[in-house]
Amino acid sequence: MSGANSSLGVPHEGGVPHNDDGVPDPGELSGIPRSSAPPAPRPPMAHSLRDAGMAALVALGLFVPLVGLRTDVGPGGGGLIIRTRWADVAILVGLVFAGRLLLNLWTTFRPAPKPRTAQRSAMIARVGTWVAPVLLAYAVLLPMLPGTTRYGLDLGILVLTYVMLGWGLNIVVGLAGLLDLGYVAFYAVGAYSYALLSTTFGLSFWVCLPLAGLLAAFWGVLLGFPVLRLRGDYLAIVTLAFGEIIRVVLLNWVSLTGGPNGISGIPRPSFFGLSFSAGGGPGSFSDFFGLEPSPTHRVVFLYYVILALALLTNWVTIRLRRQPLGRAWEALREDEIACRALGINVTNTKLTAFAIGAMFGGFAGAFFATRQAFISPESFTFIESAIILAIVVLGGLGSQLGVAIAALVMIGGFEAFRDLEEWRMLVFGGAMVVIMVWRPRGLVSSRTPSVSLGKRRAIAAELVGQGR
């Protein structure tokens, strides 16, 4: 029993900084392995060189087989043949050597890290107060700004979809502290709900949108109920399993979902009954307002729809955070046992978080379906869940602004590197690792209290729990 105690009895084992080697703030590690962080003696040049040499040697071992020896199917279609690429290996090893050396020198000669002062966090808070309005204004005005292309709008829609998904998942992971690796399941439920309801019964987008949200929330409760007493990583893996089960079912239930071929011809949304047909014609948007028919109208309309949905998510989250329910979510993340002792119904509170998060996922899914006009199980793989979770964690758990910035950086950046093709996913994964090592608590890590007697002061990330 005492053995289990060390890891279980202490609340917030992951929440309080572990000072086991005297390094006070994990946020300041900035990529250096702990052993070489200050206050360790700073290594001289020779040591840096030797260390970089070792790194290069390891890199040589890593890259020789996989990069140096490329296997390809032989000309006759028979066995594999090998093509050597020693130059590439040499370049990579050289890069590792140089990178490691520079990193070592940086840790040696950089100015001593300044302790995070109250002044600095106040400065960040001040910057934060104007970043959000500026971003919001930019988002609202984007379609009207000169120089905004069709591609720019499409990218905007994509980013906003992920912002919305991030905000939705933030309720579950950031506020309630429930690690959900299967969020894409609710996105899929929303998308398929709309696609099936509209193609089968001919219901309009505006009727289906709330239905899709409700169905997703219903699935959230259904899936959540049996598993919510699991903690941390177990919950994560069960939600992952649920996400995969739903995807496999969508893939194989051909009579309902069309299987791998998906559902196509999903109706587009209308503007109060006015359609966005390319040819104009009576009853269309362009006809009613006397405009030149243009496909851009629909894109602009879709852009504002997702902007409104995202802002709705944000508004509901901000409101709820200041209400008993939101406070109970955060309390749950901090200490579940204490919540129970205070008479909070832990299961119901978790379920509401799960259901509301799922509902917004469902909204986003319905939007995705109507925007694409085609959906297939391929859009709802585990990697989507991982990306949404990464946006939430990289942005800073519980921080609305951080999540928005992370979605912008990750999704916008991902699209910006379009030309890199297969390399960009590599860069994407690498960025996840680097950002985590650089800022383990995400970009915006402090927490704003929901209520105060005097002036509201941000709470340092080190004190805030991450759930279990």
Next chain:
Amino acid sequence: MAYALQQLINGVALGMIYGLIAVGYTMVYGIIGMINFAHGDIFMVGAFISLISFVLIAAGGWTAGPGAILLVLLVSMAVTALYGWSVERVAYRPLRGSFRLAPLISAIGMSIVLQNYVQVAQGARVKPIEAIVTGNLELWHGNGFAVSVSSMQALIVVVTLGVLAVFTWLVTRTPLGRAMRACEQDRKMAGLLGIDTDRTISITFVIGAALASVAGTMYLLRYGVIDFYIGFLAGVKAFTAAVLGGIGSLPGAVLGGLLIGLIETFWSAYFSVQYKDVATFAILVITLIFMPTGLLGRAEVEKV
């Protein structure tokens, strides 16, 4: 009856592969309490290293025999272990003692990196390899249905058991194993008592990766084709195996692997091949709901 027996043999061979991967998950979870999401991809890297080694050997004109397989195994273990070590060093060690979700996201990032790195380096197309271990051993012939063990299946079972025997000896009988178990119980205390915890954790990753590479080699020999994406599903299933067996328990991981292999094989044989993954995941969910500590796991008593 004969059919079922044949499925049993197939299931055990498959389960051994899952078990080998599951050991890596369970070891890492035991020692640092994180799901090493990149472990499935380490298995995939191991399979690729073996593939390249086999092709090299064939190009060198050496006929593939037991010696060649042993050589490939050793090369693959060494290189994959280096990958495991590097992943830990780059993506996890800087986050040690950090917030709970940071290593998880880092691990997911690392999994994406490994997959796409192999895709870029080796191409997205599936890589076929000619059958190296052939031959069948007919066990029993009755009612027009032959129950047989292929040499391949026999090889998988023999190699797996051999590797696991060495591994068990390592963990239970050596100072290294004692250090690992001490870190698992209480890392801080182990550090205070003079155990180099960083080194111990590194070695855990090295061993886990080496075992996964054996699984990778066996997978390659058994199925003959691999691609850069095989790690994800194998990884999730192996993790399921680790959970089913009781996470943190090494015999549990092997037992869980066997069970998952059997369930998957029998499900495919008697119900539906399409939904075999659903069966695996459903078992994961059911186990966690009704038996969160798995078959051989320690009960976690929540202290109030």
Next chain:
Amino acid sequence: MSAPVLQVRELVMRFGGLTAVNQVSFNARAGDITAVIGPNGAGKTTVFNLITGFYRPSAGEILLHGRSGERALHRTPGHRIAQEGVARTFQNIRLFPGMTVLENLLVAQHNRLQASTFFGIGAALGLGRYRAAERAAVDLAKHWLEATRLLDRADDAAGSLPYGAQRRLEIARAMCTEPVLLCLDEPAAGLNPRESEELSELIRLIRASGCSILLIEHDMGVVMKISDRVVVLDHGKKIADGTPAEVRADETVIAAYLGEGDEDDTPAVPLEGAA
């Protein structure tokens, strides 16, 4: 003799083969401070966990005479027990460290606030009834912050408070649930003598407000000074029950603590950190 607020009858708790609590019966009278003492491993915290619904007893009854008359706590779900009027603190402090002191106290009033919001819908719309309820909740929180001298720290993160203040905050948080019975699990652990003295004052103040108190404590100075009644457990069994003076003179109690007779109030064996 006043009516009991809590009746524990023949309570049994087994963990596998181990009987942690064996046929324990006692009453806590309304308006009293009842202390439960005993050596390490006597089963005190287990009794607490049974009363507050964290464990289900293997046998026996726990009856609360609270807001809604007699209630069988051993059949009440965990979160309902607090709603019936039993609040508790924990041996290792369990605050919400990343939330402010004030937020901690508002979470404690969750059920009342939630009811006033039509379960969230009214609150989201910002209805007046919720605003009034929240104002009342903040006032109650302020009252207990004043009583625990934490008012000036109201907007600080609970996790940033010094240890003694965290102990007081946990008590204030429990009191914000407006309990009829407050269960304190070693509230004086880790406090210096001056802080223990203040704690005794606080406990008396709470009793004066009409709340009965059940107390596990190792600091015999505190126990003997403030308790009206002392229940002594050893090896899961009750070995004595009476006023502090009676218990102090009890041969079995002295034997249980020291193995032999000793007149000292404070046990000579260190009793910190009972599990």
